[in-house]
Amino acid sequence: MPEPSVLSALVAALRDGSVEVVDLTSPLSASTPVIQLPPEFGQTAVFELEEISRYDDRGPAWYWNNFRSGEHTGTHFDAPNHWVTGKDLDDVASVPARRLIAPAAVLDLSAEAARDPDFLVEVDHVKAWEAEHGPLPEGGWLLVRTGWDARSHAQEPFLNADENGPHTPGLSSRCARWVAQESPVIGLGVETVGTDAGAAHSFDPAFPCHSYLMGGGKYGLTQLRNVGALPPTGSVVIAGPLPIVTGSGAPARVLALVERS
Numbered sequence: 001m002p003e004p005s006v007l008s009a010l011v012a013a014l015r016d017g018s019v020e021v022v023d024l025t026s027p028l029s030a031s032t033p034v035i036q037l038p039p040e041f042g043q044t045a046v047f048e049l050e051e052i053s054r055y056d057d058r059g060p061a062w063y064w065n066n067f068r069s070g071e072h073t074g075t076h077f078d079a080p081n082h083w084v085t086g087k088d089l090d091d092v093a094s095v096p097a098r099r100l101i102a103p104a105a106v107l108d109l110s111a112e113a114a115r116d117p118d119f120l121v122e123v124d125h126v127k128a129w130e131a132e133h134g135p136l137p138e139g140g141w142l143l144v145r146t147g148w149d150a151r152s153h154a155q156e157p158f159l160n161a162d163e164n165g166p167h168t169p170g171l172s173s174r175c176a177r178w179v180a181q182e183s184p185v186i187g188l189g190v191e192t193v194g195t196d197a198g199a200a201h202s203f204d205p206a207f208p209c210h211s212y213l214m215g216g217g218k219y220g221l222t223q224l225r226n227v228g229a230l231p232p233t234g235s236v237v238i239a240g241p242l243p244i245v246t247g248s249g250a251p252a253r254v255l256a257l258v259e260r261s
């Protein structure tokens with residue numbers, strides 16, 4: 001009998017459904033919501049397809065497109081060089097491949113975010129999670145479920161902006177610093193348009209998740225969906241950003257492996 005191998009056991013589990021693949025990726029189309037900055041700043045592109053040919057005189061047997069997209073459009077990966085605090089750290093193509101497969105801790109604060117769209121995760125919320133589920137995974141992701149993926153079909157409810165700016169949940173500045181500097185995770189994953197809360201433009205520092213995480217060589221994953229299908233512990237995230245050389249991030253297919261008993 002050959003030694004049972006980890007990968008053959010995984011393949012068998014994927015085949016029989018005892019390991020389920022959960023797609024955490026939002027579909028990428030022209031209607032995928034994108035972040036909107038105040039008008040004095042540069043703006044990211046929405047996703048666009050440009051047809052090259054579709055079984056026609058431009059290419060009789062083939063269909064293909066060019067596309068245009070922001071690096072930070074749709075479900076995407078934030079690399080450390082996205083923020084000025086991490087400007088000398090890794091670009092998205094330099095992130096080591098082995099760091100793209102990692103365990104996830106899932107913190108469900110959807111009830112809190114449903115009551116208050118400006119809800120902020122504090123260190124105490126994470127500590128309470130750890131008291132119940134154990135320490136955050138070394139080299140893993142902290143995924144914060146807020147239920148915001150239910151709004152991802154359209155720009156307006158997703159950004160949830162009024163004359164004072166966007167109202168979306170996120171982390172407090174203190175919690176962002178703790179995750180970046182004191183926790184063992186490599187990154188933060190969220191369901192909102194960016195890792196920071198809607199009101200984070202006026203936090204100290206501004207956009208603390210970006211500032212602290214990127215500055216600490218950590219990563220972000222945004223516009224995730226189906227995070228609610230993951231258990232608090234035990235899932236494995238596979239994040240596949242396009243390896244854009246010198247890029248600050250990239251659209252990513254993000255999958256999770258979940259063991260079902």
Ligand code: MN
Pocket residue numbers: 072076077078194195220222249
């Ligand atoms: Mn981003």
